[in-house]
Amino acid sequence: MNVEHWGDSAWGLNRGDAMTVEANYLYMTDNLLDPSHVAWVHQTSFGNAACADDVPDTTIADNGVIVSRWMRDTEPAPFYQPFLKFRGNCDRKQHYEVRYPSHAIIKAIFVPAGTGGDDKPLHQDVFLMDSYNFLTPINENLTRYYWFQMRNFAPNDQAVSAAFATSVRTAFEEDKAIVQAVHRGMNNKKSNNIDLKIDKGPLHFRKRLAQMIAAEKPTLVAAE
Amino acid sequence: MTVTVTFKTSGRTVAWTKADSLLAFAEEHGIDAPFSCGAGVCGTCATTLLEGDVTYVEDPLYLPDPGVVLLCCTTPKTSVVLDL
Ligand code: FES
Ligand SMILES: [Fe+2]
Numbered sequence: 001m002n003v004e005h006w007g008d009s010a011w012g013l014n015r016g017d018a019m020t021v022e023a024n025y026l027y028m029t030d031n032l033l034d035p036s037h038v039a040w041v042h043q044t045s046f047g048n049a050a051c052a053d054d055v056p057d058t059t060i061a062d063n064g065v066i067v068s069r070w071m072r073d074t075e076p077a078p079f080y081q082p083f084l085k086f087r088g089n090c091d092r093k094q095h096y097e098v099r100y101p102s103h104a105i106i107k108a109i110f111v112p113a114g115t116g117g118d119d120k121p122l123h124q125d126v127f128l129m130d131s132y133n134f135l136t137p138i139n140e141n142l143t144r145y146y147w148f149q150m151r152n153f154a155p156n157d158q159a160v161s162a163a164f165a166t167s168v169r170t171a172f173e174e175d176k177a178i179v180q181a182v183h184r185g186m187n188n189k190k191s192n193n194i195d196l197k198i199d200k201g202p203l204h205f206r207k208r209l210a211q212m213i214a215a216e217k218p219t220l221v222a223a224e
Numbered sequence: 225m226t227v228t229v230t231f232k233t234s235g236r237t238v239a240w241t242k243a244d245s246l247l248a249f250a251e252e253h254g255i256d257a258p259f260s261c262g263a264g265v266c267g268t269c270a271t272t273l274l275e276g277d278v279t280y281v282e283d284p285l286y287l288p289d290p291g292v293v294l295l296c297c298t299t300p301k302t303s304v305v306l307d308l
Contacts, residue, residue, distance in 0.1 A: 197261045197265070
């Protein structure tokens with residue numbers, strides 16, 4: 001896959017890390033196609049109240065699913081604040097993309113309030129961070145999770161890289177706790193599942209992936 | 225030619241005016257249509273189409289059986305009669 005800005009001297013790299021999640025990898029793809037989870041799973045870090053409100057757009061692409069939205073004139077989340085080149089409120093874009101079979105590209109954009117929009121050029125003080133996340137299933141109930149991030153500032157600053165490494169790890173531990181609880185809960189379901197509007201992206205992803213897996217099966221059998 | 229929407233059970237026929245979906249249109253006219261997600265994933269709004277044809281304006285997760293339409297994802301292509 002193509003990693004945008006890889007090797008670009010203006011961009012920094014958070015080398016990333018890994019963890020084992022006791023859950024099926026599809027609960028992770030669900031999580032990574034739901035920008036609203038940020039408001040309640042990452043309250044103290046990446047989230048702010050605004051994350052819960054605006055309804056995102058869901059794009060069903062050939063290579064995956066994208067759920068994205070602009071949040072207007074909001075306070076920057078505490079985690080990002082120290083790294084912004086501008087003061088005051090921001091327009092924030094969440095781009096949550098999962099590609100087949102199971103890797104995610106999560107892009108965060110922060111620009112001064114009033115300057116954001118897909119139809120507008122990025123403000124010169126823009127904060128950009130692209131997170132690359134790889135979900136590798138070990139079995140039905142276990143997933144090995146790897147990640148790294150690209151950022152458009154402080155290219156060689158070890159302290160910034162270290163700060164992000166720690167914060168991202170902490171945030172992903174928050175996801176892990178929730179996703180593992182979802183996995184356990186879904187395996188012990190006592191009531192019917194209800195699919196909501198925000199499940200659109202995750203469900204389309206699961207459906208297409210299941211079709212791709214089914215399409216591979218005859219070849220596997222023939223090869224045995 | 226005007227496109228009309230007939231709600232058979234409610235015994236009403238209304239001229240179609242632009243709305244996001246048949247579901248939104250039914251709501252505007254005070255017709256109780258069942259729904260939950262409003263986004264083509266839950267199937268709650270599945271309704272029998274007695275006459276006419278619809279266009280899917282949003283990709284549903286699964287297409288319903290022939291003769292059934294998802295109100296939240298469709299607008300009328302011709303005049304329609306709904307079992308509603
Ligand atoms: S309301 Fe859920 S599919 Fe229409
Ligand atoms: Fe998260």
